Amino acid sequence: MPSDVFLAALRTLLAPADILTDPDDLAPYCLDQRRRYRGQALALARPRSTEEVAAVMRLCDAHGIPVVPQGGNTSNCGAATPDESGRSLILSLERMNRVLGVDTANNTVTVEAGAILADVQKACRAANRLFPADWGAAGSCRIGGALAVNAGGLNVLRYGNMRELTLGLEVVLPSGEIWNGLRALRKDNTGYDLKQLFIGSEGTLGIITRAVLRLFPLPTARAAAMAVVPGPAAALTLLRGLQTEVGDRVTSFELIGRPCFDLVAKHFLALAQPFSPTPEWAVLIELADYGENGPLSDRLLELLAEAGVEDAVLARNESEIDMLWCLREEIPEAQRREGVSIKHDISVPVSSLPQFLEVCGPRISAVFADAQVVAFGHLGDGNLHYNVFRSDKSAQAYSDEAAINAIVYDCVAEFGGSFSAEHGIGQLKTAILAHYRGGAELTLMRGIKQVFDPKGRMNPGKLFA
Numbered sequence: 001m002p003s004d005v006f007l008a009a010l011r012t013l014l015a016p017a018d019i020l021t022d023p024d025d026l027a028p029y030c031l032d033q034r035r036r037y038r039g040q041a042l043a044l045a046r047p048r049s050t051e052e053v054a055a056v057m058r059l060c061d062a063h064g065i066p067v068v069p070q071g072g073n074t075s076n077c078g079a080a081t082p083d084e085s086g087r088s089l090i091l092s093l094e095r096m097n098r099v100l101g102v103d104t105a106n107n108t109v110t111v112e113a114g115a116i117l118a119d120v121q122k123a124c125r126a127a128n129r130l131f132p133a134d135w136g137a138a139g140s141c142r143i144g145g146a147l148a149v150n151a152g153g154l155n156v157l158r159y160g161n162m163r164e165l166t167l168g169l170e171v172v173l174p175s176g177e178i179w180n181g182l183r184a185l186r187k188d189n190t191g192y193d194l195k196q197l198f199i200g201s202e203g204t205l206g207i208i209t210r211a212v213l214r215l216f217p218l219p220t221a222r223a224a225a226m227a228v229v230p231g232p233a234a235a236l237t238l239l240r241g242l243q244t245e246v247g248d249r250v251t252s253f254e255l256i257g258r259p260c261f262d263l264v265a266k267h268f269l270a271l272a273q274p275f276s277p278t279p280e281w282a283v284l285i286e287l288a289d290y291g292e293n294g295p296l297s298d299r300l301l302e303l304l305a306e307a308g309v310e311d312a313v314l315a316r317n318e319s320e321i322d323m324l325w326c327l328r329e330e331i332p333e334a335q336r337r338e339g340v341s342i343k344h345d346i347s348v349p350v351s352s353l354p355q356f357l358e359v360c361g362p363r364i365s366a367v368f369a370d371a372q373v374v375a376f377g378h379l380g381d382g383n384l385h386y387n388v389f390r391s392d393k394s395a396q397a398y399s400d401e402a403a404i405n406a407i408v409y410d411c412v413a414e415f416g417g418s419f420s421a422e423h424g425i426g427q428l429k430t431a432i433l434a435h436y437r438g439g440a441e442l443t444l445m446r447g448i449k450q451v452f453d454p455k456g457r458m459n460p461g462k463l464f465a
Contacts, residue, residue: 003042003087006063010045010089013055018095020044029090032081033074037427039082041068044090050170050178050209056091057207058176065089066457067174069203071114071145074137076345077426079149079202083461091207093144100210102127107215108167108184113144113208120213129215132159132251136329144208149424150200157380158251158288159216161422162199168212169195173205174453184212197448202424203459205452219288223297224321226256227304227312228279232354235283235379238307245303246287249296253380254284254328260376263334264327271327274313283379284328286321293317331376332385339393341374342404343385348417350382357384360411364388364404371404383421409436430465 010019020026021043030039042065047053060067066088070080082088093114100110104127111120117138124131133146135153145151147169152161159165168183181195198205229235232255239253261278264271275282289296297314304312315321335341348356357375364371370391377384388404390397409419413436425433434442446464449456 006059006065007043009059009063010043010056013059014045014047014052018046018048020046026090029070029073029092030082032078034076034078037078037081039084039088040086041082041088041090042086044092046092046095048095050096050172053091053096053172053207053209054176054178056089056176057172057174060089060457061175061455064455064457066460067091067207068459069093069144069148069207071142071148072116072137072140074141074145075149075426076343076423077420077428079424079426079459079462080145081427088460093142093207093209096209097142099123102129102215103184104129104215106184107217108212109215110182110184110210110212111143112210113142113147115143117141117143117146124215125218128218130218131165131213131215133162133165136332143211143213147199147208147211148202149422152378152381152383152422154252154254154378156378156383157253158248163196165214166195166199166211167214169198169208170210171198171206171208174455174458178209179206182210182212197452200424202426202462204449204463205458217290219290221289221291221293221296222286222318222321223293223300224284224286224315224324225300225304225312226274226282226284226324226327227309228275229281229283229309231281232357232379235281236350236354238283238304238309239380241307242285242287242303246299249287249289250285250380251288252284252286253378255376255379255384256282256284256328256331257373257375259372259374260331260334261327263338263374264330267334267337268330271330272323274324274327275311279311284324286325328376331374335374335387335389338389340395340397341387341389341393342397342401343387344405344408344419345383345421345423346386346408346412346417346419347381347383347421348412348415350380352415352417353379353382353384356411356415356417359414360386360408363407363411367407368400368404382417405432425463427461430461430463433463434465 068082068088068090070092096112096114102109132155170182171179258280372389374387
């Protein structure tokens with residue numbers, strides 16, 4: 001059989017331990033982390049170098065084998081899960097997980113694509129530098145996957161998402177050719193910026209194998225507070241006031257609605273709640289600077305008082321800062337424990353976010369009287385996780401997903417927003433991409449795909465319906 005010939009050739013390229021074919025061994029790699037998509041694969045390859053990746057890609061090209069790139073398999077949209085055909089090779093970067101070097105003079109770090117985000121952060125901190133990308137899956141997600149979806153996270157407000165944090169890439173193309181764009185330059189005006197095509201492409205154009213990422217001086221002072229606000233409009237006013245007074249020392253500004261507090265209180269009994277009674281809205285604020293924590297905390301308290309905030313919890317030390325963030329970071333897990341919700345990773349212009357929240361919820365309730373909106377996220381950059389629970393929290397809730405999505409995404413479009421802020425498209429949103437970004441935009445995307453992957457073998461079924 002052709003697959004037998006391919007597998008025999010694959011075994012000449014990689015060590016036996018770096019090839020999996022047994023269905024039980026493959027099963028965890030064929031199921032997405034939200035457990036919505038379960039596929040099948042011909043095999044899984046775990047190369048240990050760029051040269052091995054290139055050799056595997058040349059072999060796949062010769063045999064017509066589709067390739068599904070996979071990092072930490074933490075995609076929220078099924079971007080790293082194979083289809084059900086069983087024809088694809090999963091190419092995992094988990095063996096290519098080294099931090100290759102920190103250049104403190106150039107403020108850069110060079111990493112392999114399989115490096116875990118938390119390990120990169122730790123290596124940079126050891127060199128007294130900050131790699132600011134950060135989100136809940138930092139202990140399991142890998143840099144290649146973060147680049148593939150242009151991940152954002154908690155510190156985008158000050159530092160930007162993965163696009164802004166990337167200076168250079170090394171990529172293996174579908175043909176097996178290696179493109180060496182691994183440059184540590186902040187100015188490089190030599191034609192098209194090819195790396196930006198691969199960032200956010202979800203593995204549909206090639207395999208990212210190494211990256212040069214931007215670093216920053218490690219802040220020595222942190223201050224954090226959770227503050228009650230009358231509503232999203234007041235939260236935005238508070239944000240703008242803080243930025244006017246202390247500029248980009250505002251690193252994070254998270255909006256949290258009352259249902260979030262209720263879910264965390266229900267599913268994490270040991271986690272102390274900051275307010276009683278629970279407010280309708282609150283914000284989690286973090287400032288970062290240089291010097292001592294005390295003066296920065298005093299300044300944050302002073303600014304909150306000047307803004308008229310009447311109820312706030314100010315963290316007095318690093319441990320209490322971490323406790324506030326723990327409450328915020330457990331919201332997704334609390335939702336998972338509660339049951340199935342219809343999830344939306346949306347963004348609108350920051351100035352429009354309060355009005356979006358005012359408009360969208362009632363539109364959902366008018367059609368689905370039992371709907372409860374759980375909204376939280378990165379107010380500072382206009383990105384909200386806008387999730388909808390129904391009274392039935394079983395998988396049956398997905399039966400109304402298309403109708404709920406239409407209400408939410410039409411509202412997002414009215415405000416000039418995006419239906420995917422930081423989670424990507426994967427296989428979950430292919431039809432939505434075609435609907436909201438059709439015409440010339442989708443034609444251009446397909447044209448780029450055709451240039452890089454004319455045989456259509458890279459991560460089939462992702463991005464395009």
